[in-house]
Amino acid sequence: MTVAPKREAYDVVVIGAGPAGLAAAATSAEAGLSTLLLDENIGPGGQVFRAIASTPVTDRNQLGADYWVGADLVQSLRATSAEVIHRATVWSLDRNLDIAVSVGGASAFVKAQRVILATGALERPFPIPGWTLPGVMTAGAAQTMLKSSALVPDGRTVIAGQGPLLWLLAAQILRLGGRIDRILDTTERGNYFAALPHAFAFLTSPYFAKGLAMMREVKAKVQVVSGVTELSAAGEGQLATVSYVAGGKRETIPADLLLLHQGVVPNVNLAMSADVEHRWDDLQLCWSPVLDASGNSSVAGIAIAGDGAGIGGANAAVVRGRIAARAAVEALAPAAAAKLRSMAALRADLAKAERGRVFLDTLFRPAPQFRIPSGDTIVCRCEEVTAKDVLDSVAIGATGPNQLKAYRRTGMGPCQGRLCGLTVTELMAQARGKTPQEIGYYRLRAPVKPITLAELAAVPKSEADIKAVVRG
Amino acid sequence: MFRRSEQDKRPQVEIFVDGVAVAARQGDTVSAALLASGRDARRSTAVSGAPRLPYCMMGVCFDCLVTIDGVGNRQGCLVPVAEGMQIEIQKGKREIGK
Numbered sequence: 001m002t003v004a005p006k007r008e009a010y011d012v013v014v015i016g017a018g019p020a021g022l023a024a025a026a027t028s029a030e031a032g033l034s035t036l037l038l039d040e041n042i043g044p045g046g047q048v049f050r051a052i053a054s055t056p057v058t059d060r061n062q063l064g065a066d067y068w069v070g071a072d073l074v075q076s077l078r079a080t081s082a083e084v085i086h087r088a089t090v091w092s093l094d095r096n097l098d099i100a101v102s103v104g105g106a107s108a109f110v111k112a113q114r115v116i117l118a119t120g121a122l123e124r125p126f127p128i129p130g131w132t133l134p135g136v137m138t139a140g141a142a143q144t145m146l147k148s149s150a151l152v153p154d155g156r157t158v159i160a161g162q163g164p165l166l167w168l169l170a171a172q173i174l175r176l177g178g179r180i181d182r183i184l185d186t187t188e189r190g191n192y193f194a195a196l197p198h199a200f201a202f203l204t205s206p207y208f209a210k211g212l213a214m215m216r217e218v219k220a221k222v223q224v225v226s227g228v229t230e231l232s233a234a235g236e237g238q239l240a241t242v243s244y245v246a247g248g249k250r251e252t253i254p255a256d257l258l259l260l261h262q263g264v265v266p267n268v269n270l271a272m273s274a275d276v277e278h279r280w281d282d283l284q285l286c287w288s289p290v291l292d293a294s295g296n297s298s299v300a301g302i303a304i305a306g307d308g309a310g311i312g313g314a315n316a317a318v319v320r321g322r323i324a325a326r327a328a329v330e331a332l333a334p335a336a337a338a339k340l341r342s343m344a345a346l347r348a349d350l351a352k353a354e355r356g357r358v359f360l361d362t363l364f365r366p367a368p369q370f371r372i373p374s375g376d377t378i379v380c381r382c383e384e385v386t387a388k389d390v391l392d393s394v395a396i397g398a399t400g401p402n403q404l405k406a407y408r409r410t411g412m413g414p415c416q417g418r419l420c421g422l423t424v425t426e427l428m429a430q431a432r433g434k435t436p437q438e439i440g441y442y443r444l445r446a447p448v449k450p451i452t453l454a455e456l457a458a459v460p461k462s463e464a465d466i467k468a469v470v471r472g
Numbered sequence: 473m474f475r476r477s478e479q480d481k482r483p484q485v486e487i488f489v490d491g492v493a494v495a496a497r498q499g500d501t502v503s504a505a506l507l508a509s510g511r512d513a514r515r516s517t518a519v520s521g522a523p524r525l526p527y528c529m530m531g532v533c534f535d536c537l538v539t540i541d542g543v544g545n546r547q548g549c550l551v552p553v554a555e556g557m558q559i560e561i562q563k564g565k566r567e568i569g570k
Contacts, residue, residue: 178475238523
């Protein structure tokens with residue numbers, strides 16, 4: 001399905017085919033709006049429903065009922081007239097709602113009346129010593145391979161970090177017959193007390209019983225070390241050992257694969273490049289867009305749904321997608337909104353889906369030493385810049401992430417800050433005695449994903465385009 | 473590091489990694505096929521030449537950069553394998569013209 005969009009303009013363009021994007025596109029198309037869904041991956045599902053239409057893991061119990069919910073979402077979307085393009089990389093979105101998308105090596109341009117960004121989340125950087133070694137990956141990476149290619153860890157495998165995804169991944173690996181030697185839980189002891197006041201809401205959320213059962217399932221089969229306060233990976237050109245401190249005692253174990261996870265954070269690149277205002281979220285420790293109750297951002301016509309709107313999980317993402325789409329329908333075709341679920345009902349759905357979130361956010365708030373590295377630990381993987389490099393630059397006058405680019409090229413490699421941005425902000429904030437909000441973030445610009453010069457040069461040009469740049 | 477679960481019944485697809493035939497499965501991404509192959513698929517970075525393997529597998533880290541059918545710096549985790557695909561492991565900087 002790597003063909004260019006059929007039209008030049010759409011009522012609604014949804015970007016990202018995860019839970020929020022699938023739900024938003026279906027709702028918008030159901031109401032009769034011309035709808036285009038652009039997605040970077042091979043098939044629908046985003047990360048949580050990765051490979052939902054193609055997974056070779058056919059035993060439904062192995063991936064769990066929560067995964068297969070995604071199949072219904074895909075089916076609902078396919079029943080509509082929405083145009084869906086996969087392997088489509090959106091590299092530009094601006095205030096005029098002009099979208100540039102790369103499909104099959106060529107760029108196309110479409111205009112939207114409304115854009116719903118559903119670009120989801122990515123895993124929070126986990127900058128420990130040795131995290132760039134081959135053999136160190138994110139837990140999400142292992143889960144992606146498990147869902148889309150039925151691949152499971154085979155050698156000596158250590159999973160380290162915290163959060164619901166970590167336990168889900170561990171359970172899935174074990175169900176598929178994969179190997180896990182040890183789980184290193186980095187949840188801070190103090191977080192259990194801090195989370196206690198929010199426990200009641202969590203006890204009544206659907207996550208509680210499921211989470212508990214999954215942890216029991218994993219703990220019955222794998223040695224779990226809790227209260228891990230230090231973590232590092234080492235090896236010559238390849239991971240060889242994982243070192244950790246728990247209860248004041250250091251241990252070093254041999255390992256072929258280390259899977260890291262300390263929660264997910266909004267993937268802000270496209271939204272920020274479109275000038276959407278973001279603010280630092282002190283509980284979730286990340287940038288979240290400033291949105292109204294319908295998901296509308298500070299840029300007229302751009303709404304954000306799903307985890308890109310602030311981490312809420314898959315159930316909340318689906319509802320946020322429906323809310324954003326309903327708001328678009330209300331604006332563009334008010335009469336058609338009547339046949340959709342009412343906004344009041346959707347908001348009630350959302351409140352239900354978000355129940356217990358504050359508990360999870362508080363319990364799994366990552367510890368400072370796993371967010372703010374020191375010494376020779378690499379901060380920027382692309383440009384290979386260490387924590388010490390960043391601090392040295394602060395000492396000679398770098399004031400924030402954008403100045404730091406000129407000093408060290410942080411955030412200027414191909415990942416465009418996705419893997420270093422939060423670390424740089426927090427590290428510089430700490431060094432300068434300021435808040436992350438005051439320190440700010442990289443100024444992000446299109447293209448938000450690298451495209452070749454040849455692709456840009458091949459873009460059709462009008463007479464006026466040529467006159468604008470050619471002399472004489 | 474990884475092995476295939478026995479339940480995987482997808483048809484095989486033959487790709488070539490630095491000229492050597494490697495069996496992948498239909499629907500694998502290039503990165504997944506490389507990691508499943510058991511071969512040394514480490515690229516080396518443009519900055520220091522440090523060895524790397526894919527880190528995120530979801531299109532954000534760019535540690536899976538690979539040359540596919542002559543085009544350099546492709547994100548191997550976003551590209552599905554195809555019969556006869558030619559993969560080159562990147563060592564150092566991308567070359568001009570690739």
